[in-house]
Amino acid sequence: MRTGLDTPISLVRGVYLPRGADAAAFTMTSYGIPLLVLATTGSASLTGLAFALAWIPRIGAFTVAGALVDRYGSARVFRAACLARAVVVLLAAAFLAGLAEAMQAATVTVMLLAALTGVLTEFSYVAAETAGGAASRAAGTGAHRVQSVLLGIDQSAMLAGPALSGLLLEHTGPAAMLGVLASFSLLAAALGPREHPAPAGVALRKGGGLRAGWVTLRSLPALAWLVAGLMVSNGAVALLQAAMPVIVVTELGRSSTDAGLIWSAAAFASLLAITASRTAIDRWGLWPVGAVAAATAAGATLTLAHTSTYHGYVLLIAVLMAGEGGLAVVLRTLRSHLIPPHAFGSTLAVTILLLLLPYPTAGLLVATLPPAQLGHAITAAAILQAIGLATAFTRLRTLPALTPRPA
Template sequence: MSRRPPPRHAKTSAPGLVTGIYVPRAADAAASAMTTYGVPLLVLATTGSPVLTGLAFALEWLPRLGAFAAAGTLVDRYGAARVFRLAALARAMVVMTAAFVLAASAEGPTGTVTVMVLAAVSGVATECTFIASETAGGAASRLAGGRAHRVQSVLMAIDQTAILAGPAAAGLLLHWRGPVGMLSILAGLSLLGTVLVPRHKTDMAITPAASVAGGLRTGWSTFRSLPALAWLVGGLVLSNFAAGLLQAAMPIIIVTELGRSSTDAGLIWSTAAVASLLAITATRTAIDRWGLWAVGAVAATIAATATLAVSQAHTYNGYLLLIAVLMAGEGGMVVVLRTLRSQLIPADVFGSTLSVTALLLLAPFPAAGLLVAAVPPDHLSHAITGAAILQALGLAMAFTRLRTLPGLRVPARHP
């Protein structure tokens, strides 16, 4: 019986980690961070409406769910490099078009429609590049074997470094150069990603053509067969709802309620990225010493405690400190998730299964945006408290169950 050849993105003939994985990931992560954190600020600056800001956040995330449904199948069929390159190019074109429109008419219905459409379309392209780069990173992690968490920690460090600079850069550019200046830099970063991603001669379809529905069925079946991954994702779904609520509400709280600038709003997430980056570095060593489960449980406790405290904060410095602690815990959990995912998901269905996990993990974000749009600004703290309680309960249940399951009980390696 002949074996079906592995997907192209699992081959070892690609360039090394630095030029083939890390450098393109850095350019895309910077563009993604500016998109995710900058677009809500752009909407608030252009429209002045908290309701439209919440709706824009939902619009930014809702199409991403549909993008994930197709992106995994496309990556498995055509290869990570090709999908990454085309998605980054599409994002650059959309952003440049929006910049031209806003340069001519930033106010009124034209400006409002432009920023809302930008939120939706840029979200789709961003998640396509994410699936492609995550698939390439998963292949690199499998090749690393027992050191997979080290590859994932580097990828996480790249992402968090981008989040460190992205929100602050978006806020500064929006404050000093306006929407056109911010969007011009974002378009440039997207174009840079298309140039940096390696061009492989083998970048072609080698897996049988499959429909999007077929890819999702395959991914869902694989996901259900991995109980450790399913429980971890389940806990993180509730955690992401709390994080998404904070992300959507923060421009309103900081700019509208506290009267601070868009630069101050971006600085919160940049400061949080510093804490997350430090946590990711510590997580790599901690997993070597204590194993995945122990490190994940500690990170979950930190994240849940910080979110509960954020719901009671009323000052800028309080939000700054507590969100930094929250993101440190989130960073540790994501390293655990990515490591487990790269170890458990078979290579030939990695893209499809990754799409399913991403759909589940990102579904709370548009829901959070809609909730922010519906809740009056002076009641946002109550919504955050409820989300924090759900997060704490979900993570407690998940890690209690994971203590008895294989997968996360990877033996610690003592020096």
């Protein structure tokens, strides 16, 4: 069945441009909302709780989002989610503007904003990923080029989104930051492609897809070991992401702009690593590139746990995310090679769910720990990350999937 996304022009208009606008909104939501909570409440605990509130509903909403995309089509779900996110953000901006003196009401508003934008962002993400998958299948032998562009769009948004959120929040206030976030959401909805929904009468599947995906994942030991290692590694990354506003603003006395710039620098390093990894995999294969990326990420986190300066955080998080970028390329490549086409969507859902689980846990940890104890938590997470990645890649060494070079 034709998707209408066969030509380069329709790819740009129907996939790349809406993906770019939604990715910008995604990164502003993920990094800007915790900064907004900290600026509004001044509470490290509430900042961590808001981070958890943004991620817990995403995990719960994931299976629902996938079922709705299967039933109504990715374009309709994508536009609806983006429009709803814009409305929620604009309403929050209006409430905050009228609640300057009502701290309790403002706190409730930003916490609800974190939860609702988390859910809606997950819907738009699943729809965008589905559209990208359809475009890759339509591209045939050029599927890897489509995925490379999509990954580059995501990382470019990661480069700009955190810095933009911090700059807007510090220099223009919450209303301007939320206004820009809403504008990106509206732009994504306007650019979203037109497509026909699935035939009427198609029933929603209630968890069967996830069960099938879990069975498939367990039957692919190379992919299962890699996902397990990355799940542990994501625990360290999630903890750093949740704790960074508290560390930079509260502990180091820096600005919201400085907190956002850390992740923008990290995204730039990740983008460079992604570009280099594709060439390196062609030359040396998946396992050597993945092992080097894993060692880089684990080493950076272990060193970062003992850092107490802003510039140290900037440098080491950039190195960490460069390693994570290389691991992302290895994961995507292995996933596309191993998962059978008939089970690709359900298995993809399971892998994403597993990789997201550490995020709400990290938010709750930051919410309950005193700021002075965050360094010890990061140290523990770094040790677990090193053990998890070392175990995964040691096991992968004996499996054939990461040994041969891709054709």
